[in-house]
Every structure is written in structure tokens, then in C-alpha cells.
Amino acid sequence: MTIETITGAVNGLNGTLTIPGDKSISHRAVLFASIARGTSRIRGFLKGEDCLSTIRCMKQLGVHIEEEQDEITVEGKGLKGLSEPVEVLYAGNSGTTVRLLSGILAGMDFHSVLTGDASICRRPMSRVTGPLKQMGARIDGRDEGNLTPLSIRGGGLRGIHYSSPVASAQVKSAVLLAGLYARGQTNVTEPFVSRDHTERMLKAFGAEVNADPENRRVTVEGGAHLEGRNIQVPGDISSAAFFIAAALMTPGSDLVLKNVGMNPTRSGIIDVVRDMGGDLEISRLREENGEPVADLRVKYSKLHGTEIGGEMIPRLIDEIPVLSVLAAQAEGKTVIRDAAELKVKETNRIDTMVSQLVSLGADAKATEDGMVIHGGSVLSGGAVSSFHDHRVGMSLGLCGLVSKEPVTVRDAEACEVSYPGFFEELRRIKS
Numbered sequence: 001m002t003i004e005t006i007t008g009a010v011n012g013l014n015g016t017l018t019i020p021g022d023k024s025i026s027h028r029a030v031l032f033a034s035i036a037r038g039t040s041r042i043r044g045f046l047k048g049e050d051c052l053s054t055i056r057c058m059k060q061l062g063v064h065i066e067e068e069q070d071e072i073t074v075e076g077k078g079l080k081g082l083s084e085p086v087e088v089l090y091a092g093n094s095g096t097t098v099r100l101l102s103g104i105l106a107g108m109d110f111h112s113v114l115t116g117d118a119s120i121c122r123r124p125m126s127r128v129t130g131p132l133k134q135m136g137a138r139i140d141g142r143d144e145g146n147l148t149p150l151s152i153r154g155g156g157l158r159g160i161h162y163s164s165p166v167a168s169a170q171v172k173s174a175v176l177l178a179g180l181y182a183r184g185q186t187n188v189t190e191p192f193v194s195r196d197h198t199e200r201m202l203k204a205f206g207a208e209v210n211a212d213p214e215n216r217r218v219t220v221e222g223g224a225h226l227e228g229r230n231i232q233v234p235g236d237i238s239s240a241a242f243f244i245a246a247a248l249m250t251p252g253s254d255l256v257l258k259n260v261g262m263n264p265t266r267s268g269i270i271d272v273v274r275d276m277g278g279d280l281e282i283s284r285l286r287e288e289n290g291e292p293v294a295d296l297r298v299k300y301s302k303l304h305g306t307e308i309g310g311e312m313i314p315r316l317i318d319e320i321p322v323l324s325v326l327a328a329q330a331e332g333k334t335v336i337r338d339a340a341e342l343k344v345k346e347t348n349r350i351d352t353m354v355s356q357l358v359s360l361g362a363d364a365k366a367t368e369d370g371m372v373i374h375g376g377s378v379l380s381g382g383a384v385s386s387f388h389d390h391r392v393g394m395s396l397g398l399c400g401l402v403s404k405e406p407v408t409v410r411d412a413e414a415c416e417v418s419y420p421g422f423f424e425e426l427r428r429i430k431s
């Protein structure tokens with residue numbers, strides 16, 4: 001168990017930092033490159049534990065992957081070139097790995113078993129195994145195919161028109177990936193638009209993908225041929241969110257974050273913190289490999305509470321833990337609704353954040369589908385736990401910047417999942 005202690009920042013957070021690679025895009029780059037023909041080179045890849053799990057699984061499926069300091073090289077096997085794994089595929093803590101890889105394995109004429117850590121073994125998988133079974137894959141698992149380990153025997157798929165009950169990019173991506181292997185067309189409709197990295201990247205690899213955001217529907221044609229390519233992964237806005245929040249809530253801060261992905265399906269956090277009164281400037285907005293990227297300058301700001309729900313939720317789903325910390329520092333009330341998906345992440349993020357914030361002296365309550373926070377209480381500090389959830393650990397660490405006593409985060413090693421070196425970086429820019 002690793003413990004991290006964060007003490008107050010007397011002069012705020014200052015300077016410049018470069019945000020590490022986007023986790024969602026890094027996973028997809030390795031997965032899609034593996035089923036493309038030819039060589040792909042990936043720069044800016046996130047070497048967090050989750051993305052390393054994806055690399056490990058693809059190696060077990062026979063893909064040659066070279067990991068160098070600044071570049072990952074993937075020798076693609078073509079759409080159907082993966083080989084039957086001898087061992088169980090282990091996804092660690094990564095829901096994205098299990099769900100997206102299930103979509104690919106559903107297209108393979110062989111048997112594979114996919115599992116992960118204690119948290120993965122609790123997370124619902126029928127949201128992907130259900131539609132994949134409708135397409136013709138044979139999948140089983142505990143709780144009638146809802147829980148890992150999943151046993152998948154794929155092949156012989158037919159296209160479906162799937163209306164997903166949840167706005168989930170993992171569900172959408174799994175079905176679209178299986179759709180590449182299916183006879184005919186496959187489409188997915190979702191209640192709100194979720195992150196669209198799969199659509200953007202599959203198109204770049206040469207697949208026929210049609211996105212119709214107005215109707216929240218994406219269509220792929222079966223029998224695609226993906227061609228290897230070079231990919232530059234932008235910085236992860238979900239990682240930048242911790243430093244955006246830290247700078248906004250700590251007096252004296254003036255921080256520049258470089259290389260932040262600004263995909264509109266991910267940038268809800270920018271809209272919300274501006275709406276709360278946050279001073280955040282966007283500069284050098286540019287497009288790299290079909291994904292918008294910018295630099296951000298964030299200054300300490302007096303924030304007020306806000307209300308969020310509906311289509312905004314998928315645009316900032318992973319930022320809600322850190323948003324709850326910000327809300328506890330803002331003046332007035334913040335209401336977060338329509339966010340029941342938080343209950344099926346690495347932990348139940350509604351309960352873990354509310355219980356730990358309350359233990360630090362915040363006024364926060366869990367609701368059926370979100371939380372209500374009355375901001376402005378001075379936090380006491382003390383010991384909290386990440387509950388082995390990376391986003392919970394990093395969010396709680398930030399409380400130490402403004403609390404009376406330091407904040408100690410137990411099980412802080414969980415943060416390596418998406419942000420290796422997070423606490424060192426926080427200490428570096430804090431004075």
C-alpha cells in the first residue's frame with residue numbers, strides 16, 4: 001500500500017506542465033493497430049497500467065509490439081490474424097480493455113477467456129455481452145455472462161441495429177468493433193452522444209464509419225480492411241481536469257497545461273468550470289490526427305455552485321469525482337444528477353467521493369443518481385482512501401491543497417492506472 005500526503009500550497013500552483021497521453025485514445029490505438037495490416041507507430045501513448053494491460057493482452061493474442069521510450073510500434077495482424085491465446089487474458093483494472101477487446105474477440109473463430117482484478121470482477125459486462133451474443137458470438141461468464149471471467153467463442157457474426165440503454169462509449173465501441181467482422185451493416189444508437197474516439201480513429205484506419213450525431217447513431221460496414229498508420233495521442237483532458245481543479249481552488253495559482261485533448265464529446269469539464277466562474281483560457285487550438293488539442297491557462301478563481309445532468313454527463317463522466325471536490329470549495333449549492341453510471345466504475349464513485357469528502361469536513365450527500373454538495377466549508381484534512389480507484393485517489397489528494405491539516409491518501413498506487421507520477425507532478429508545481 002502506498003500513502004501520499006498533500007500539504008497546503010502557500011503560493012498556489014504555478015508553471016507549466018505537459019499532460020500525459022489520453023487513456024481512451026491510447027487503448028484504441030493499440031487495439032486498432034493490432035487488427036490493421038502493416039506497421040503502426042504510436043507517439044504520446046499513455047504508459048499507465050490500464051493501457052499496459054491492453055498491450056499485454058494483444059501480445060498474448062500474437063501481436064508483436066515494441067515499447068520504446070517515446071514510441072510504441074505495433075506490427076498489425078490484419079482483421080482476422082490474431083491467434084488463440086493459451087492463457088487467460090488479464091485486463092487488470094481496465095474496463096475499457098475488457099469491453100473493447102470483447103468486441104474484437106467476438107469476431108474471432110477461436111476461444112478466449114478474459115478477466116481482471118477485483119474491481120473488474122464486479123463491473124457489469126452484459127451491456128456488451130448482450131449485443132455481442134445477439135450478433136452470434138457465444139459468450140458465457142458468471143451471472144449469466146454479466147461478470148468476468150468471460151469465455152468468448154466468436155465468429156460467424158451478423159450485423160445488428162442496437163439501441164443502447166446507456167450512453168457508453170465502451171458499449172458503442174464493442175458493438176462497432178464486432179460490426180467490422182459481421183455480415184452487413186451494424187449500427188448503434190445511444191441516449192446521449194458518448195466519446196467518439198472509436199469513430200474518429202476507425203475512419204482514420206480506413207474503415208467505413210458513418211456518424212450521425214443528431215440521431216446519436218453510428219454505422220459501420222462489415223468486412224473492413226484497416227491499414228496501419230502513425231498516431232499522435234493527445235494529452236488526456238480527464239488527467240488535465242485534476243490540475244484545472246487544483247489551480248482554480250488554490251489561491252495564487254496561475255498554471256499552463258500543454259497538449260490537452262479538446263474533443264467536444266470529452267470537454268464538458270471546461271464548460272462546467274467556466275459556468276462556475278472559473279478563469280480558464282484556451283490557446284493554440286489545433287487538430288492532430290483528427291482530434292482537437294489546445295493549451296490551457298487556469299488561474300485561481302472564486303467559484304459558485306452549479307447544476308449538471310442530461311447530455312452533459314457523458315461529456316464529463318470521469319471528471320465528476322474531481323468536480324465534487326471543486327463543488328465543495330465553491331460558494332453555494334451544486335447538484336449533479338443523471339449520473340447513476342458512476343456506481344459501476346472502479347468503485348461506486350458517488351458513495352466513495354461523498355463518504356470521503358464528508359470525512360474531511362465537506363457538506364455532501366449522495367442521491368439516487370448523483371450528489372448534492374453545499375460548498376464553502378473549510379476542510380479539516382486527515383486520512384482518506386482511494387478505495388483502489390485512481391480518480392478517487394487523485395481527487396481526494398487535491399483536498400490537501402486547501403485543508404487546515406494535510407490530507408493523506410491511502411492506496412495511492414491506484415493512481416498509476418491513468419496518471420503515472422501524478423503526486424510528484426503535483427508537488428513539483430506547488431509552492
Ligand SMILES: O=C(O)C1=C[C@@H](OP(=O)(O)O)[C@@H](O)[C@H](O)C1
Nearest residue numbers: 024096167168169170171317318
Ligand atoms: O471508452 C472509453 O475509453 C471510456 C468510456 C467511459 O466508460 P463508459 O463507456 O462505461 O461510459 C469512461 O468512463 C472510461 O473511463 C473510458
Ligand SMILES: C=C(OP(=O)(O)O)C(=O)O
Nearest residue numbers: 093094095096318345391
Ligand atoms: C472508468 C474508467 O476506466 P475503465 O472503465 O476503463 O476502467 C476511468 O478511467 O475512470
